Amino acid sequence: MSIQLKPIISLKNVIAQNPNGCVPISDVSKKGLHFDVKIKVARFLRQYPSIFEEFTGPQYNLPWFRLTREAVEIDREERKLYENCKEDLRERLKKFILMSKQKVLPLKVIQGMLWYLGLPEDFLECLDMNLDGSLRVVEMEEGLKGLAVESNExxxxxxxxxxxxxxxxxxxxxxxxxxxxxxxxxxxxxxxxxxxxxxxxxxxxxxxxxxxxxxxxxxxxxxxxxxxxxxxxxxxxxxxxxxxxxxxxxxxxxxxxxxxxxxxxxxxxxxxxxxxxxxxxxxxxxxxxxxxxxxxxxxLRIRNKYINLMKESESITNYLNRLTLREYRNSSYSTEVAELVNDQYLQTVQVATVLQEETGQL
Known part of the structure; x- marks a missing residue:
């Protein structure tokens, strides 16, 4: 579940950080690769109705998305937690860097490990606020920027x-x-x-x-x-x-x-x-x-709350799919489709019988 949660958190952050608390689908529809979403972003968002709420925007009837009330509450709790755990999470990052050969790591490598270390995904975008005296940005070979630790501890x-x-x-x-x-x-x-x-x-x-x-x-x-x-x-x-x-x-x-x-x-x-x-x-x-x-x-406590919303979303979508199928089966349209399919099947059997008679297989 945690692997599936990561792109959800990324999209949640985009919506939460917007001043209006909502975004049109056009803002994120072309960024599936960036969010590590393998399907259309709109379809991905619709899979989690307990986290993302869809509504029609003010212009051109485009779909817009905002966070549900439950997701907003967890997001608020998450931000408060990051503030309270800032020192602990920064210490984890220091230890991670200190295990390296040169006590320095490229920013791109650190960016790929932020999720595992528990750090917010925008940590490296606000280095002035997030670094202390023992962490500093340095130039590395091949034109890379890195983060180094200076500590005798x-x-x-x-x-x-x-x-x-x-x-x-x-x-x-x-x-x-x-x-x-x-x-x-x-x-x-x-x-x-x-x-x-x-x-x-x-x-x-x-x-x-x-x-x-x-x-x-x-x-x-x-x-x-x-x-x-x-x-x-x-x-x-x-x-x-x-x-x-x-x-x-x-x-x-x-x-x-x-x-x-x-x-x-x-x-x-x-x-x-x-x-x-x-x-x-x-x-x-x-x-x-x-x-x-x-x-x-x-x-982990915060991530588990998001995972519970994911599970709730799965139950909702499964129920709606069953409901839609039941409505379809009870509709006159489904009867017409069934009759059409049955007619096509009979025609196929008749054609096959004629061919077999002509080739002497019957």
Whole structure:
């Protein structure tokens, strides 16, 4: 549902930010690609009557759209939440940048991750208001603009903090930390892999915020560093999940191996791959199997309210479709169509019979 929600939020923002609180369809009809909408934008908006309300505009009888009362209330709550969580969300962005090789990332890469980090989609459009003293815009190679972090603060990963709380980690260099594992029902590893996993758990843990250039890329330590990076990345994401293909653009800037996507498959007790909606989504199991380990972010509460409106819209459209079909079946027009189809069928059978007789097949 979250993947479907993103374009809805984008269109909702366009309407909410308009001074009149409504827009003609002509304002958004040609921007389907921008909103990641695969069908006509008008048809997409009509799929969610609990969020978007359609009415006839003042000129040329064009369709206009505004937000429903429920959507307006959630939008107001969402804006207030962003203001209250500004520091927390900015801290997530800092950590995300600090995991990169040069502690700097192109703005276009950050823009693609704003949804996952829980930041509003216009965050980079208002940098003067949203940045603090440790974040600054810099020029990068190939004419790109980037966002850099200047901080001497040493961050601990979620894995390190949880291990310290349990008293099994003392924050010493190259100290081992075991990943929390959550076997799926009905899934059992082969004996050989179980032995390897037990040994892998004892391999030293390199935090994604630490220097890693000295590591042999083919070593178990390097693989554990990649698994640890993915663990921390999904911890930073407010839904603790992401489309796997979206993470591939991070390889260059985070020093990840070419086949980093294989890490999700090699560690099925840490990550779950969902194939719903024809999309491969990587999910951090710990966030859902041990709710005490990772705190639930308030942004999720707002997104769930929008998702409830999506489900309500689906019920409404299904009901209207059934109602329309029932009315059609009870109408005289449907009777005429049925008679016409029946006549055409009889004519087809007669023609086929004649052809078979002529060819001697009967």
């Amino acid at each position: 040493r961050f601990l990963s979620v894995l390190q903090r949880n291990a310290m709380k349990k008293g099994v980690y003392s924050n010493e260099p190259m100290e081992a930390i075991e990943f929390p594992l959550f076997p799926s029902k009905g899934v059992r590893l082969r004996r050989k892999i179980e032995v390897w996993l037990k040994e892998f758990q004892q391999v030293p843990y390199v935090s994604p915020y630490e220097e890693y250039s000295h590591l042999d890329p083919n070593s178990d330590i390097a693989e554990k560093r990649v698994a640890g990076f993915l663990h921390e990345l999904l911890c930073l994401f407010v839904e603790h999940s992401a489309e796997r293909r979206r993470l591939l653009c991070l390889k260059k800037y985070f020093g990840l191996p070419q086949k980093v996507h294989k890490a999700f498959e090699r560690h099925p007790y840490m990550f779950y791959l969902s194939l719903r909606n024809k999309t491969c989504t990587a999910i951090l199991k710990e966030a859902y199997c041990d709710k005490m380990a990772i705190e639930r972010h308030p942004v």
